[in-house]
Amino acid sequence: MRRTSRLFELIQMLRGARRPQTAADLAEKLEVCKRTIYRDVASLQAMGIPIQGEAGIGYVMQPGFELPPLMLSIDEVEAVVVALCLLQRTGDAGLKAAAETVRAKIQDVLPRSVSAPLYADSLYATPDGLGTTSNVDVTIVRRAVREEQKLRLDYRDRDGAMTRRIVRPIALIYDVEAHVIVAWCELRGAFRRFRGDRIRSCSSLPAWFQGEGDTLRLLWQAELGVRAGDWSSLGDRELPVGSLS
Incomplete structure (x- = not known):
């Protein structure tokens, strides 16, 4: 932290x-x-x-000390970010517009150090459902994305082979089938997505990639052909977040 x-x-x-x-x-x-x-x-x-x-x-x-009227923890801000993403599923244009207003108000009131998740574009929920099949404590993942801290994953790939990966997590996606970690994989030397239901263990490392997170996200988004923050352009097709590793 x-x-x-x-x-x-x-x-x-x-x-x-x-x-x-x-x-x-x-x-x-x-x-x-x-x-x-x-x-x-x-x-x-x-x-x-x-x-x-x-x-x-x-x-x-001492009694009487008060913080500003609106003061949220980073976890609470991240809850707001995911909730705003979930509003995309409603198809309600009015709610979508209101969500952007809420986002702007929070950005205006909270210090940048706390409201950073609103700017980072590092949390996303897909339009059609919410995955629950995950073996990962996503609190650890969110913190690693936020703090730009490396993770160690014991991961079973789609062919059933177990590998150990050191990754630089840049985004967490609440997908239809499972939570998905988007990261730069040091083993593969490329962006990869890791399904939560294929991860056997996930732990944070005493190693960081501080100052690189925003650049990595921009490179990842460029690979997808998606403008920063404009996830609606993906529609309801499968989110192409890089190769499944």
């Missing part, structure tokens, strides 16, 4: 807590070490966020 997102989550956790939160508790929830929590709390206090407490005792947020 990037530091900006982590600071926001830390504020949310302290605002909602009914008792002092220890650094150990906060570190476990945010999947970081206690030293990181100490540094983050000190940074927030320096920004004027009214956090009281100290190491070994716990931290509390």
